Amino acid sequence: MNTFQIIDAGESRSFPLGDPFRDAAGDSGDILVFLGAGATAAYRPDASKTAILVELGTECLGVATGESRGEEGSNALGVARFRLGDGEPSDLIELVRQPATDPKALDAAKALLEGAGFQVSVCADFAGRILDRLIRPYYNEALAKLDEGLASASDMDLTVKLGLGYPEGPIELLERTGLHHHHDVTQALFEVYGTKHYAPARRAKVAKQRSEQGS
Amino acid sequence: MTEISTVGVCGAGTMGAGIAIVAARAGHRVVLYDTKTETLERAATQTAGFFGKSVERGKLTQEQVDGFLGAYTRTTDINALADCDLVIEAVFENLVVKRELFGKLNGICPAHTIFASNTSTLSITEIAGGCGREDRVVGMHFCLPAQLMKLVEMSPGLNTSPDSFRTAWAFCEALGQRPVRTKDSPGFVLNYFLVPFNNDVIRMVEAGVAEPADIDRAIKAGLGYKMGPCELLDLIGLDTQVLLCEAFYDVTHDARCAAPPLLKRMVAAGHLGRKSGRGFFQYDKDAMFGG
Numbered sequence: 001m002n003t004f005q006i007i008d009a010g011e012s013r014s015f016p017l018g019d020p021f022r023d024a025a026g027d028s029g030d031i032l033v034f035l036g037a038g039a040t041a042a043y044r045p046d047a048s049k050t051a052i053l054v055e056l057g058t059e060c061l062g063v064a065t066g067e068s069r070g071e072e073g074s075n076a077l078g079v080a081r082f083r084l085g086d087g088e089p090s091d092l093i094e095l096v097r098q099p100a101t102d103p104k105a106l107d108a109a110k111a112l113l114e115g116a117g118f119q120v121s122v123c124a125d126f127a128g129r130i131l132d133r134l135i136r137p138y139y140n141e142a143l144a145k146l147d148e149g150l151a152s153a154s155d156m157d158l159t160v161k162l163g164l165g166y167p168e169g170p171i172e173l174l175e176r177t178g179l180h181h182h183h184d185v186t187q188a189l190f191e192v193y194g195t196k197h198y199a200p201a202r203r204a205k206v207a208k209q210r211s212e213q214g215s
Numbered sequence: 216m217t218e219i220s221t222v223g224v225c226g227a228g229t230m231g232a233g234i235a236i237v238a239a240r241a242g243h244r245v246v247l248y249d250t251k252t253e254t255l256e257r258a259a260t261q262t263a264g265f266f267g268k269s270v271e272r273g274k275l276t277q278e279q280v281d282g283f284l285g286a287y288t289r290t291t292d293i294n295a296l297a298d299c300d301l302v303i304e305a306v307f308e309n310l311v312v313k314r315e316l317f318g319k320l321n322g323i324c325p326a327h328t329i330f331a332s333n334t335s336t337l338s339i340t341e342i343a344g345g346c347g348r349e350d351r352v353v354g355m356h357f358c359l360p361a362q363l364m365k366l367v368e369m370s371p372g373l374n375t376s377p378d379s380f381r382t383a384w385a386f387c388e389a390l391g392q393r394p395v396r397t398k399d400s401p402g403f404v405l406n407y408f409l410v411p412f413n414n415d416v417i418r419m420v421e422a423g424v425a426e427p428a429d430i431d432r433a434i435k436a437g438l439g440y441k442m443g444p445c446e447l448l449d450l451i452g453l454d455t456q457v458l459l460c461e462a463f464y465d466v467t468h469d470a471r472c473a474a475p476p477l478l479k480r481m482v483a484a485g486h487l488g489r490k491s492g493r494g495f496f497q498y499d500k501d502a503m504f505g506g
């Protein structure tokens with residue numbers, strides 16, 4: 001297995017301090033992992049490495065590597081461990097590739113992450129990757145329909161749990177993990193995609209305003 | 216509140232056959248009506264098979280099943296529904312067909328009979344419109360497979376009387392189901408969320424953001440869903456998803472509800488999901504490839 005080295009660039013949402021993934025890291029390694037909110041800014045190309053992983057928030061990997069002609073790609077990959085607001089990080093890592101990403105780098109990154117016990121989904125370099133891009137419109141709709149009285153919060157939650165087998169309904173999930181966090185992610189996607197389904201729902205805006213005023 | 220003892224089910228297809236099982240199992244007299252004899256025969260075979268398994272698994276005794284089946288009749292004669300206290304329709308998802316059916320039933324059933332619709336996408340108020348008993352029509356949306364799934368979305372139309380709704384709700388609970396109340400709004404809760412979500416997944420595949428297996432893995436591992444959306448779409452049938460899109464887009468004019476081009480191409484290519492052996496994944500009998 002490849003050895004890896006972590007370079008911290010601020011607080012990491014994917015691998016917070018104390019996360020077991022960090023224990024396996026060494027002082028050097030053939031894979032470099034830039035972690036933290038400043039990971040894209042801290043990234044430096046290094047062709048001598050098998051792969052370089054860069055933790056992503058809502059931004060694209062291209063912010064770190066640059067993009068040109070739709071032919072960009074190197075040994076750098078984006079990583080984001082899916083985590084909803086204040087909830088615990090999940091076991092899912094979205095591994096972001098570019099059109100011309102080196103397949104050997106992709107394989108090595110996947111092997112490293114799977115070896116560390118994560119489930120890995122590979123995706124292209126778009127805002128929201130797979131999960132945020134799919135679930136944010138659903139959460140906004142659920143919040144809007146709650147306002148419109150389609151069903152009570154508990155009936156809405158129960159409907160998706162019993163009808164679709166989801167472990168949690170949208171309203172209870174958003175309230176547990178922090179509606180204001182949902183606001184931030186969906187607002188970022190709204191700025192990129194511009195479609196109304198990403199526009200933060202009224203309840204998310206209210207929660208954001210309350211968090212800003214410290215209540 | 217009216218006492219519900221005899222239950223009519225119209226349409227002996229996928230949903231009707233299951234709903235009839237649920238009503239019979241709760242001890243009601245059941246009359247299953249369909250215009251096609253072969254559909255009724257298929258429902259009879261499925262019902263016998265289902266109850267047979269329930270006996271094998273020790274969930275029911277043979278005496279219980281004999282009792283249920285003794286009180287269960289099948290018919291192609293709509294007049295046989297004349298004694299029903301409540302009739303649930305699960306015929307084709309077509310407003311004209313459903314309205315005609317309720318219009319006819321209004322002339323056959325006694326005044327106290329409540330009409331329930333299992334529609335997935337149509338408006339309860341529109342289905343009830345002009346049937347002659349708009350105050351006694353309710354939405355009662357069971358999930359597939361009805362004989363196993365507890366959830367029922369129940370919706371009053373604009374003219375539904377509170378008393379009819381209460382009676383239908385109590386009936387639903389007595390069936391052992393779990394009703395949730397929703398407004399008479401396209402797709403109620405479940406399909407309102409699911410149809411556009413699944414379309415977004417299809418558009419994501421089409422745009423090359425991720426492969427179906429990667430999307431399914433992300434949804435299952437990241438959110439703890441039991442099934443990925445691509446697997447689910449293959450199960451629902453991609454042709455059915457097209458029909459759902461058409462029905463939804465018609466009433467919502469929401470771009471997310473419009474059938475994505477890839478979906479239409481897959482249906483044109485005969486990639487309908489599990490039923491055709493190929494959809495987002497390939498299937499050999501019941502085994503799944505490509506995950």
Ligand SMILES: NC(=O)c1ccc[n+]([C@@H]2O[C@H](COP(=O)([O-])OP(=O)(O)OC[C@H]3O[C@@H](n4cnc5c(N)ncnc54)[C@H](O)[C@@H]3O)[C@@H](O)[C@H]2O)c1
Nearest residue numbers: 226227228229230231249250254305306307308334335359
């Ligand atoms: N299949 C699902 O997953 C699902 C889930 C929930 C609700 N529904 C709704 O349930 C209803 C039935 O769906 P389905 O999947 O069981 O359809 P289906 O095609 O399997 O069955 C419909 C049956 O109705 C019969 N029929 C048609 N017109 C009739 C009439 N005028 N009188 C008597 N019988 C008639 C047909 O012969 C057929 O057997 C639809 O409204 C659908 O939207 C379907």
